[in-house]
Amino acid sequence: MADREIQFNVKRQDGPEAAPYWEEFTMPYSSGHNVVSALMYLREHPCNANGETVNPVVWDCNCMEEVCGACAMLINGVPRQACAALVDDLEQPIVLEPLSKFPVVRDLVVDRQRMFDALLKIKAWVPVDGSWDIHRHAPLISPNEQSIRYLFSRCMTCGCCMEACPQFQQDSKFIGPAPFAQVRLHNSHPTGSFFNPDRLHAIMGEGGITDCGNAQNCVEVCPKDIPLTDAIAELGRQTTIQWIRDLFVR
């Protein structure tokens, strides 16, 4: 059918302080589009459904294979990666909105700095540069633990879990689900475990693990199927033990 179209309804915003508004776009159908490739077409033909030439819709993307997290947005109300959202699978008009839990930079681009700040705060790395002696041989991790850790290592800091979390707000201190997966991941690494008390203390205060409300939306929407709620419960155990340790050792 030559007349077939792809219809979009996009929530746009010209700048961080500007008021949002909705704009409709249509483009000729062709099979195999994903949301990013469709947005690329609209960038080449920046014309809204009324035929007016407008500024092209701005969005963020990088890898095009659902591993970088940059193109996360609300697609028909669901937080997910635009590159992995196939137009043929979506109900039309396809409604695109920026993630609501992060400050909008422009149109579908949001400022995700807060998530990276959280990774710094929880020391989401293995400390190899220091005056201390690290393992003479590569440390051993059991194959079973390796396979569990692999699941947590897939986090791409896209923010979908935070978008769906009822405890995570732009104006709240809660660091959101994803950083807990990184605490879980790095605490279970033999060298990473040097920082265990630091990481656990970083999530024991306001905005930390106790601010989780167990709504478990995070694990439902995670595009990488990361067992976020397992990490949260495991850290509930680790923080309890750390707290008892603090009582006697501090």
Added chain:
Amino acid sequence: MTEASNGPRGGSEVGYFLIRRLHSLTGIIPIGVFLCFHLTINATVVLGPDKFQAGVDRIHAMDELGVLKIVEVVGIFIPLAIHAVLGLQIWLTGRQNVLAYRYGANIRYTLQRWTALITLAFILFHVWQMHWLGGWFPPGGEQFVPGQAPKSAAEAIQASTWYAPIYVIGVLAAVFHFANGIWTFLISWGVTITRRTQGRVGYVCAAVGIVFAAVGLSSLVVLKTTDPATLHVEPHEASHAVAVNLDPAD
């Protein structure tokens, strides 16, 4: 947060952690344990007014030692106040989104908050209506007579057609909040970690909820449908049963 809060020694966040864990703990011990005892002793009215009166007498034997009020205040009212104040504070940290994310755990997250509010309102009403604290203000409270437990409880509940539905709603809300609270307690403290264990324990919590809902409602059915006059117990014999049995000459 300050630099010190993610160090190996910990800082002010340990206090925040303690407060949140206190909220979690008070819900189970002593409040949840008290709820189970309360509903179970009430349900003995199904076995006959004398059985219920005997249970009440055993509790009010503490009155003769002068410790019942202390136990009530320290063991029930103070933990309840702590749990309620911290709980309302926790409510304010979240923004419910169950209409956008209709997952089971998110529905329970939402219900946990609303049943908390219903239960709190119901407890205030219930304590005013039945308990000695209700004798203070406003008039019409303090209907429960410990020496004439089944009759006075039935009279109080039958005093208005509104009271039975209020009690049904209040008991069901409290039991749901308790049963779901066990589930979240076990996650928060890191007892149940994986989705599978959480799923299995969820069925156990549901069973606990159904059992205590049945136990709670059974006493309400008896107290609502039985003529209070037939629930009369011999006052002196009953209230001095403990003392009489202790008399070696008897």
